[in-house]
Amino acid sequence: GRLTADLLKWAIRKYLAQSQNPKIHHGKQSVKQLVGQGTGVKSIDITAKNIKSFESVAKKYGVDFALKKNPEKGEYYVFFKARDDDAMKAAFAEYTAKTIRRKAPEKPSVRRQLAHFKEVARSMAQDTVKDRDRGERGL
Incomplete structure (x- = not known):
């Protein structure tokens, strides 16, 4: 509503402060x-x-x-x-x-190494099973 002297004084000070201090x-x-x-x-x-x-x-x-x-x-x-x-x-x-x-250079992934060694272990286990079926002694 009403425009008082204090409100006008505050608005003028605020305007002058902004113009003196650019962003x-x-x-x-x-x-x-x-x-x-x-x-x-x-x-x-x-x-x-x-x-x-x-x-x-x-x-x-x-x-x-x-x-x-x-x-x-x-x-x-x-x-x-x-x-x-x-x-x-x-x-x-x-x-x-x-x-x-x-x-x-990137270090090899631990998960990739683990997957690789799992495959190696599986192939070794399959080889011993095949040898037992033939009647040979396996590991």
Whole structure:
């Protein structure tokens, strides 16, 4: 209903607070938003095709970053705030360790090994039964 002086004062303060403090984006954002925050920006080149794993690691470390693809070379530029430098180094180290582990040859599955050895055991048991039927001594 009624518009009182206190309500008008509160609305004006709220409007002025929003106009003075523009929304600060966190995490993945555009290069324009990142540069517009007024802090220095650094960049790193990434040539990996799986950029989603980098995004999850950067999110884990709370790094504000922007991705830009270079279509000529097929690589990505990762821009981040200068104040996030240490966090970015840690995130990038974890990302590279993750990609190196992914490239390592897979260990054989325990279930596959178990199934293989079951088949070997069955074939050995069938061989002894066949030998007994012939009158030979088996194991």
